[in-house]
Amino acid sequence: MKKIGRIIFIGLAALLLLCFTVQFILAGMAAFVNYEYWKDHMLFVHLFGFNLPIIMLLTALISKFPRKVSLQLAAIFGLVFLMYVTANVSSLFPWVGALHPLFGILLFLVSIAILKTSFRLTFKNTDKISSGH
Template sequence: MNKHMVSKGNQFGRIIYFILLSVFFLTVVTQFFLAGLAIFVDPINWSRHTTLIHLVGFNIPLFLLLFAFIGKLPRWAYWNIFGLLVGVFGMYFTANITASIRWLGALHPVLAILLFIISYQGIKKTIKLMFIKKGEE
């Protein structure tokens, strides 16, 4: 078997990894939108913002870890997942510490931008890994 060939199980793992990472990316974008709605339209949207992250926050990165293993993804995928987990933890931390140390709350949207960038870069690398042949690079 060619060293660039992957088994059906590995392909499945990579496809699910890509789908989950895309869902995470879209969740981050949706979170920006919900925060904007809460600020500019109606504060009731804060509860939607909070509920969405409780559903997705740590769950998707943990499943990403599983499917990165199944898909035999390179080391960068694991660093990507680690970055997402640290970012999500940072988001929870900055959202909840604001009552005690107000200026840390200002890091919340900065971390959101980092989550956006990390997930976007992961999607780009996964697409490149799955669809671009080594000879075409």
């Protein structure tokens, strides 16, 4: 059961990475092709922004992943929250809006880290992250 849960988690982690990639593409389309894509960028995040990480957290707990995975998911939650903040207060504090793409990059990088960590923990048959040895 643990291994099946971990494989499901890996699929969800890959889906999360794909969702962040689509978000970057939609933002780029809005900036360089047609501003109408901005609506898609804003709406798409509501489909996965907090929902998918919550499902991933439940799956991680059921699969008995070590604390590192939960901490990475906590980083995702925090960064998604910061994305909402930077998107919604930029009219009051324009410099805060400039942080929005930076947090997007961090979300992308943390989602890669979660995918790599979960894959390594699942298929190296260990609950410890190897230190490169």
